Amino acid sequence: MNDVTRTLTRHFFRRFFDNDTVHTDGDMQTTVVRTICILSAPGLLIAFFVAALAGHRLPLWVGILYRYLFTLYSFVVMGAVAIFEWHMLFPDRLDFLVLTPLSIEPKKMLVAKVKALAMFLAIVLAGMNAFSTLLVPITFHGGYVRPLLAHAVAVTMAGVFAAMCVLLVGSVMLCVLDAQRFRSVSPVVQASMMLVLMLLFLQFVHYGGSIPVMLTGPGLVARWFPPLWFQGLYEELLQGADAPAFAGVMTRYALLGTAAVGTLVALLYPMAWARMRTIAMEGAIPKQKRKGKWMDAMLHRLVKRPGERAVFHFIGQTLRRESRYQVYLAMYCGAGLALAVSSVVVLRNAGGSVHAGVSSEGMDVVVPLLVFWGVTGLRNAFGFPVNLQAGWMFRVTGVRMSESASATRMWVRLYAVVVMGVAAVALLAAGCSLERLMVQCVCGATLGLLLSEGFFFYQPSVPFNRPRMPGRTNFPMLLTMYFGVFPLLMIYVVKLETQLVAHPLRLLWVVLLAVAARLMFVALRKLLGEAEEVAEGYDGEFVLLGLS
Numbered sequence: 180m181n182d183v184t185r186t187l188t189r190h191f192f193r194r195f196f197d198n199d200t201v202h203t204d205g206d207m208q209t210t211v212v213r214t215i216c217i218l219s220a221p222g223l224l225i226a227f228f229v230a231a232l233a234g235h236r237l238p239l240w241v242g243i244l245y246r247y248l249f250t251l252y253s254f255v256v257m258g259a260v261a262i263f264e265w266h267m268l269f270p271d272r273l274d275f276l277v278l279t280p281l282s283i284e285p286k287k288m289l290v291a292k293v294k295a296l297a298m299f300l301a302i303v304l305a306g307m308n309a310f311s312t313l314l315v316p317i318t319f320h321g322g323y324v325r326p327l328l329a330h331a332v333a334v335t336m337a338g339v340f341a342a343m344c345v346l347l348v349g350s351v352m353l354c355v356l357d358a359q360r361f362r363s364v365s366p367v368v369q370a371s372m373m374l375v376l377m378l379l380f381l382q383f384v385h386y387g388g389s390i391p392v393m394l395t396g397p398g399l400v401a402r403w404f405p406p407l408w409f410q411g412l413y414e415e416l417l418q419g420a421d422a423p424a425f426a427g428v429m430t431r432y433a434l435l436g437t438a439a440v441g442t443l444v445a446l447l448y449p450m451a452w453a454r455m456r457t458i459a460m461e462g463a464i465p466k467q468k469r470k471g472k473w474m475d476a477m478l479h480r481l482v483k484r485p486g487e488r489a490v491f492h493f494i495g496q497t498l499r500r501e502s503r504y505q506v507y508l509a510m511y512c513g514a515g516l517a518l519a520v521s522s523v524v525v526l527r528n529a530g531g532s533v534h535a536g537v538s539s540e541g542m543d544v545v546v547p548l549l550v551f552w553g554v555t556g557l558r559n560a561f562g563f564p565v566n567l568q569a570g571w572m573f574r575v576t577g578v579r580m581s582e583s584a585s586a587t588r589m590w591v592r593l594y595a596v597v598v599m600g601v602a603a604v605a606l607l608a609a610g611c612s613l614e615r616l617m618v619q620c621v622c623g624a625t626l627g628l629l630l631s632e633g634f635f636f637y638q639p640s641v642p643f644n645r646p647r648m649p650g651r652t653n654f655p656m657l658l659t660m661y662f663g664v665f666p667l668l669m670i671y672v673v674k675l676e677t678q679l680v681a682h683p684l685r686l687l688w689v690v691l692l693a694v695a696a697r698l699m700f701v702a703l704r705k706l707l708g709e710a711e712e713v714a715e716g717y718d719g720e721f722v723l724l725g726l727s
Contacts, residue, residue, distance in 0.1 A: 182282065187291030189534045194274075195267055195299045203634045215306035218260075220360065221714070222252055226314040227346065229393050239423070241390050247390065247410045249311050249330065250337045251383060254406045255302070257338035260303055261345035262369050262376075266502040268349050268496055270297070270414055275459035289452055290409060291587040298355025304338045319417075326417060333413035336437060337406060343440045345372065350444065353451035358458045367504065374520070381521040384482060384560060394425040410435035412682045486582035490641060494561075494590050504560045504643075510554025516551070519602075523609070538681065542611055543676045544669050546602045546623035553598045554630045561642035583641045584704070588631045595627035621686055622672055625693040632700040 224249055261268070270278075270292060279289060299485045312334070316326035348368060352361055386393075394411075401407040411429020414422045482488045498504050522541030600618055606616055679685050 184287050184291050184294075185581075187278075187283070187288060188294045188652030191270070191274075191292050192298055195264055195295070202450065215303065218303060218307040218649060219310055220277055222249065223310040223639040225249065225252070226311040230724055232440045239415050241421075243414065244387055244390060244412065246315070246330070246333075246413055247387075248383075249315065250333050250410050250413060251380060251406045253334040253338040254341045254409070255306055255380045256307060257300070257304060258341035258345055258376045259373065259510070261300075261342040262372055263506060264299075265349065265365065265369055265506050269455045270459075271351070271502075272459040272681055275456055280458075280699070285453075285456065287608045289449060290451075294359070298338070300342050304335060307365035308334045308338070315646035326502045327418035329413055331408050332416055336412065336433060337409040339435075340405060340409070340437050340440060341376075343437075343444050347371070347440055347444050347447065350447040354447060354453045362502065368508035369506060370513040370516065374516045376518060377514055377517030378402075381517055385525060390643070394423070394429070402432060403423070403451050405432075405436065408436060436565075481593075482586060484582055487589070488580040489578060490586035491590055494587065494642055496561070503563065507560040507563065511552050511559070515549050515556075519548050522548065535611075540677075542606065542609070543619060543673050545606060546599055546619040547626050547672045548669060549598050549602050550623045550627045551593050551668075554591055554627060555594060557594060559585065564643060578641070581704075587642055590597070591631040595624070597633070598635060599623050599627075614683070615676070618683075618686065621689055622676055622679075625689055626672075628693050629696055632697050700706075 186628045215240065308331070312331045314332050319326040352368065356364060390401075391405070394407065401411075408429045412433045414426040414428045418426070434574060448499070478488070478491070483492045494608070498508070523538060524539045524542050525536050525541065528603060565717050602623075603616055606619070611619075675689075679689070
């Protein structure tokens with residue numbers, strides 16, 4: 180590998196971990212290590228649990244289900260990582276515009292990108308499965324090397340297959356769609372893929388007990404579940420001639436499926452690369468859709484101050500322009516939809532087969548659940564810097580921090596209203612009664628108001644223009660919120676809605692709580708704003724360029 184290819188490979192590899200706060204090698208190494216640690220933690224915990232059973236001989240299907248957890252985890256996480264890096268699966272327009280005038284051969288750019296992509300996927304895959312690969316073979320009696328190889332091959336091929344499927348979808352879309360349609364369709368496709376991956380993992384609690392029937396039944400339902408292909412490969416490598424009958428069939432599916440997807444990626448990726456290069460060189464001319472007068476009038480009523488209106492439009496245009504934020508929102512929407520579907524549609528093991536049923540309690544949590552994940556996704560997207568150097572525009576125009584925060588809250592509230600509207604239409608189509616739907620919408624609106632007013636969106640900066648602080652994120656607090664507070668909150672919401680359906684007049688108390696909370700947050704923001712002005716010697720809240 181010559182110096183040009185080596186330099187390009189390092190550049191493209193850095194871009195997978197790139198953000199506006201990464202400038203030095205040490206920062207990138209910190210980001211890489213933190214990413215690997217976060218992804219490897221769940222596998223390590225499950226591996227310790229399984230390793231604790233080393234002294235017991237597990238029944239055949241119990242052992243298969245335990246091992247399937249690792250195969251499924253590798254499949255789901257690698258697919259999610261590929262979706263998260265969707266905008267970096269191919270070089271973006273900036274890469275082409277900067278590198279092409281340097282007389283670099285397109286072939287070298289392609290080779291460097293493929294190598295960087297392979298390195299990134301290999302590091303994530305190895306780091307994610309390293310602990311389980313070392314610990315799980317301890318549970319087997321009669322050898323260590325063969326179980327280790329079987330586990331390593333199965334989880335690796337499952338992860339590679341999932342990542343290549345995402346890459347194949349992106350390549351096909353680039354080959355058949357123009358630039359404008361590609362940008363428009365990408366968030367929907369990303370959310371749909373995230374929905375499928377999350378459902379595979381979340382619904383394992385329900386369909387896991389039916390896996391023996393799925394793998395041995397006459398219809399062979401398992402052929403539609405790619406993670407089970409690689410579980411068959413696992414058992415074939417692990418037990419050899421003593422493997423169950425399904426192992427050979429699933430192994431053939433795994434090998435043929437991986438070979439087919441790999442071949443298609445090898446054929447279509449260079450074509451998609453050339454297509455992306457053409458789009459970058461020619462430029463995509465966005466179609467300007469003129470808003471109607473009623474839309475302008477509504478926005479002017481809702482967002483009255485000029486500074487608020489500027490930030491409000493800046494948020495919408497940034498989300499529409501930057502694919503990174505679309506990926507963020509698509510993943511959160513996909514996760515929220517997966518949780519909603521898992522709550523409503525329950526798989527039951529009856530008579531040796533899987534049957535789908537509808538849960539009335541699960542239907543009661545759909546609107547609050549989608550509002551929570553939608554608002555949380557916006558919060559994380561707003562905290563990711565897009566272009567810190569452009570922040571001077573808001574400084575010199577005199578936009579106040581309070582105006583920025585107000586516009587942000589307004590944007591979030593409108594977003595929550597849209598989410599509730601779409602969810603309400605879907606619930607009505609699913610047969611939800613008007614009484615339950617009204618209660619859900621009131622609870623969802625209250626939750627959205629509380630999140631937007633106080634818990635998430637009192638920001639001392641313009642959205643997308645706040646520098647990130649690597650290493651300052653409180654990871655235990657995030658885990659506590661998502662895995663501790665969030666489930667308890669949804670359980671409480673279900674119980675509350677059940678009481679409100681039985682006693683509709685109690686909705687007034689919920690409305691009064693929302694109004695009181697909003698007044699409290701408004702007063703608290705005013706006090707904090709005055710305290711900051713006194714402490715800092717208020718001078719327009721934004722420091723200018725400092726050239727005097």
